[in-house]
Amino acid sequence: MHNIYITVRKDPTKQWIKLPFVATDDAIFNVLEAWPSEWCTLDIAKIAKSIAQKKKDEAKLHITQLDEK
Numbered sequence: 001m002h003n004i005y006i007t008v009r010k011d012p013t014k015q016w017i018k019l020p021f022v023a024t025d026d027a028i029f030n031v032l033e034a035w036p037s038e039w040c041t042l043d044i045a046k047i048a049k050s051i052a053q054k055k056k057d058e059a060k061l062h063i064t065q066l067d068e069k
Helices: 025-034 044-068
Strands: 003-006 017-020
Touching: 017 025
Parallel strands: none
Antiparallel strands: 003 017
C-alpha cells in the first residue's frame, strides 16, 4: 500500500507522520488535531515579513520588465 508522509515545520524532532495514500480530509484533520498547539500557531511576524518580501520581489520584477521594454 502507498503512503504519504507529512511533517510540521515547527516540530523540533522533525517527525514524519505516515498517512494512507487514500487518506480523506477527516484523516488529515485528525492528525492535525493531534499535534501540539505550539506547532499550529501562526508566527505573524514571519508571515508579515514574507508578504513584504514578496511585494518587493514583485516590484523588482515589474521594474525589470519595464526596463526590458
